[in-house]
Amino acid sequence: KAGVTQTPRYLIKTRGQQVTLSCSPISGHRSVSWYQQTPGQGLQFLFEYFSETQRNKGNFPGRFSGRQFSNSRSEMNVSTLELGDSALYLCASSLAQGARYQETQYFGPGTRLLVL
């Protein structure tokens, strides 16, 4: 079974631009979560989507948004990019069946975004 894939793997943008990152979950997985990883803040949860609906949200400004499609693929968008948005953006998927507190998350390799 193919793992979680993320595109693009690397991206360079300038301040003020917007960016869209894509995530394809493992086949059959219904939940997709997004995380931001920076050297200063570590790994931080952005949001989770399940059945095309945002189910959980982290503490990020409204410039960060996402969506999920009917095939469970997900995109996240960052508008009006700031220098501090430079980070590794990770996507994780899970089956979303049964007890949610013991589900295993499967992470993709991430998209490294550099904002100049």
Add this chain to the structure above:
Amino acid sequence: DAKTTQPNSMESNEEEPVHLPCNHSTISGTDYIHWYRQLPSQGPEYVIHGLTSNVNNRMASLAIAEDRKSSTLILHRATLRDAAVYYCILTTGTASKLTFGTGTRLQVTL
């Protein structure tokens, strides 16, 4: 969310066992203990999880204290490929919103 405390770094020799500790004194009765690791230039990878009893899988063992206020991830024979940052995470309510701490950076040397 309940907090976990881990040492910043640990070292091990290859082929020797490694015990990675995690303190979680404020754990609640329904919190699961999850361990993930992040190898260099990769996304985090699931290692193991448990609730009360010790758990084993092909990657590692998880030893949970009787009072559940601490746990230990055991790598039975460390290899160079086990060099990574290991995260101990408590899941409260949902495991799809993982709260990562700073983790333990494990160095494995020949």
